[in-house]
Amino acid sequence: QVYLVQSGAEVKKPGASVKLSCKASGYPFTSYVIQWVRQAPGETFETVGWINGDSGNANSAQKFRGRVTITRDTSASTMYMELSSLRSEDTAVYYCARIGVCGSYPCLDYWGQGTLVTVSS
Amino acid sequence: DIQLTQSPSSLSAVVGDRVTITCRAGQTVRGYLNWYQHKPGKAPSLLIYGASQLYRGVPSRFSGSESGTVFTLTITALQPEDFATYYCQQGLSDVTFGGGTKVEVK
Numbered sequence: 001q002v003y004l005v006q007s008g009a010e011v012k013k014p015g016a017s018v019k020l021s022c023k024a025s026g027y028p029f030t031s032y033v034i035q036w037v038r039q040a041p042g043e044t045f046e047t048v049g050w051i052n053g054d055s056g057n058a059n060s061a062q063k064f065r066g067r068v069t070i071t072r073d074t075s076a077s078t079m080y081m082e083l084s085s086l087r088s089e090d091t092a093v094y095y096c097a098r099i100g101v102c103g104s105y106p107c108l109d110y111w112g113q114g115t116l117v118t119v120s121s
Numbered sequence: 122d123i124q125l126t127q128s129p130s131s132l133s134a135v136v137g138d139r140v141t142i143t144c145r146a147g148q149t150v151r152g153y154l155n156w157y158q159h160k161p162g163k164a165p166s167l168l169i170y171g172a173s174q175l176y177r178g179v180p181s182r183f184s185g186s187e188s189g190t191v192f193t194l195t196i197t198a199l200q201p202e203d204f205a206t207y208y209c210q211q212g213l214s215d216v217t218f219g220g221g222t223k224v225e226v227k
Contacts, residue, residue, distance in 0.1 A: 044220045045165075045218040105152070105170050
């Protein structure tokens with residue numbers, strides 16, 4: 001069975017950084033891309049970035065470039081997402097999700113349980 | 122980014138109702154359109170992929186269709202466990218989501 005288990009809730013002050021983790025199990029870690037998305041209160045989902053489990057190549061949405069670093073540790077089957085210069089608008093639940101292949105289409109077939117990040121002074 | 126516009130943003134229904142949710146893409150997504158169900162405090166779950174294909178284990182009362190850039194999610198005979206928020210998502214160019222449709226108890 002596939003699992004993505006995320007780290008626990010975080011409370012940070014504005015200007016600080018936060019590093020979240022997403023540990024994968026139940027599938028070949030290097031065979032899939034992991035997407036990071038977030039959902040702010042009352043809002044829809046928003047892509048933060050993604051990382052190729054095989055190559056380690058990572059990219060982020062334009063909005064987050066310069067503030068987000070996405071990495072992986074293949075020995076631990078774990079992905080990391082670090083967001084810096086936090087502001088109140090970054091308060092959200094952050095999810096990691098596996099980009100699977102459904103038929104011939106990409107799909108977010110497995111999700112982590114989410115990590116609440118609260119940014120408050 | 123490819124914009125997805127969902128309607129309605131919310132609706133009220135009773136068990137047994139037929140529910141239809143629409144997702145309009147700002148440009149062609151060539152069928153790369155998925156639907157998810159999301160309940161508070163839980164991770165989203167995949168319902169439909171490729172606009173109309175039912176994901177494994179999803180009840181057959183859920184269906185999806187496509188007409189150009191307009192996509193529809195239909196729930197026939199709404200069940201108590203179906204009260205949730207539904208999102209469309211395109212995967213042709215990066216990943217973007219619609220604004221969501223909350224299905225509430227009437």
